[in-house]
Amino acid sequence: MTTLGIVGSLVAFIVALLIGGLAIYISARVIADTDDYSHAVITAFIGAIAWALTAWIPIFGLIIALIVYVAVINWRYPGGWLQAGLIGVVAWLSALAILYVLNGLLDLGIGAFGVPGV
Numbered sequence: 001m002t003t004l005g006i007v008g009s010l011v012a013f014i015v016a017l018l019i020g021g022l023a024i025y026i027s028a029r030v031i032a033d034t035d036d037y038s039h040a041v042i043t044a045f046i047g048a049i050a051w052a053l054t055a056w057i058p059i060f061g062l063i064i065a066l067i068v069y070v071a072v073i074n075w076r077y078p079g080g081w082l083q084a085g086l087i088g089v090v091a092w093l094s095a096l097a098i099l100y101v102l103n104g105l106l107d108l109g110i111g112a113f114g115v116p117g118v
Contacts, residue, residue, distance in 0.1 A: 012110065019102070020044035020114030023095035024073075027087045032077045043076045044114020051116055069116055091115050 021041030028034045028043075047069050055065035066088075073091075074084035095115040102108045 013113070016111050016113040017041060017044055017048070019098055019110065020048065020091075020095065020112040023091040023098060023112060023115050024087070026094040027090035028077055030090055031083055031087045032079050034077060039076065041114075043072065044112075046076070047072045047115070048113040066116060088116075 018041065021037060021044040024044050024047075025037045025040035028036075028040060050068045050072050051065045054068050055061050057064055070081065070084050070088050073087050074081055077084060077087060079087075092115055095112040099110070099112060102110060
């Protein structure tokens with residue numbers, strides 16, 4: 001891989017992580033009334049790692065990954081499991097909206113790390 005390819009991959013990773021963090025930030029702001037973007041980005045990073053470590057498991061991997069993802073949110077934000085699940089759902093919807101604008105209207109072709117299925 002060339003230096004330009006490594007830099008491009010790093011930039012794509014950072015942009016995707018920041019978008020995932022933004023989606024979690026929006027969600028946590030609405031659901032848990034927290035206001036800390038850096039906390040959301042770190043949560044997105046940990047959530048992405050947790051998802052990657054569990055989603056590959058045969059048969060039940062995606063279910064386990066989803067539970068682990070909500071567990072990460074539950075660990076990082078106040079409010080318990082129900083609130084963590086709501087933060088996860090709203091983060092997913094927020095990421096879809098953000099990516100719709102960035103990819104649909106601006107044709108950037110990017111994704112989001114830290115938000116499952118996006």
